[in-house]
Amino acid sequence: MKKHKLPKIYGKSIRYLLICITGIVCFAVLGIYPNQKTVTSLDNDTAKLETEIREQELLKPLYDDLLRRTRTKVPADLPFPEKGRLDRTKTDDIPEILGSMAHKSSLQLVDVTLDLNTLVKGSQSLSVDVRLNGGFLAFRDFLIQLQGIPYVNEIEEVEIQPADGVKEFRLKLALALK
Template identity: 30%
Template sequence: MDGIHRQQHSSRQAFIVGGVFLAVICLYALFFIYPSYRLVSRTRQAVVEQTAKIDRLKILYPVLARSKTLEQNPFEHLLPFPDRIRIHRDALSQLSGKIFDTANHNQLTLFESDFDINSLKNDSRFASITVKLKGELFDFRRFLIDIIALDFFDSIENLSISSHKGPIKEFNVTLNIKIKKNGS
């Protein structure tokens, strides 16, 4: 019986040693292998994110290169207007024709143009003309650019846009024109 008891004792002792060994392996895995696994997992995720970021940057790089070249060019804050001259009062009669031609050139319909008589009576250096047009907004934009390019143009005093059905709109604009004083 003594042999059976020793055999049970050594079997129990082997079982305890095996359990302790298994517990040590589990603790080793818990404290050393699992954190390494999590670190590898995070590293893989970071690599995927960085790869996606690099792909986006590859797409944006030409834009960056273009902006760098544009950054080197000096930027003028003013539009390049031509030198302004004053037209003679006798030439005002031809002004309506120029405005009409400019409107037609930009696919606009000029249906009214009126000079401000008061600006012509006194000794003013400017003449005002009110112009009413019909057409599309982008055509009107081109019209304004062409009018501003005239060398005797001074300023726009009043501008209104009336919307109608569809793309056709009515435009009302008052233009100031530089004119020579009487006797000069």
């Protein structure tokens, strides 16, 4: 059997070999490894987005239901009466008026409080605190009806709080007086 002799590797060839191996290692370290980190980061981002998409798919029926509920018809003619003033002798009718408006709007009138200090001082405005219970859309209808009262100057405060499965609405109204 013949033995094969390996050729002698000369000094320059070894240098070239080392330079090529160094180049390949540098390419792997500088080119492939950072890209691998980027790919891992993109995989994590993709997983987060897939989770968000699943959450959105779960919430879509709820969103569609809320959207359907809010698509109620907006009154074509919103009330914009000429502004007027309430006669001081008719301030006793305010709770009845607000109660009938609440009933028409499917709200429950809890309390109506007139600030009698404004009546005594001879002020041109009467402060009224109103508390109602009911749903959001019914409250919207109540506010539309409230806009139709000519002696309502402004709604000074609106406070909405959850209470026993419904919402509690608190309004502070300023009514114009004669």
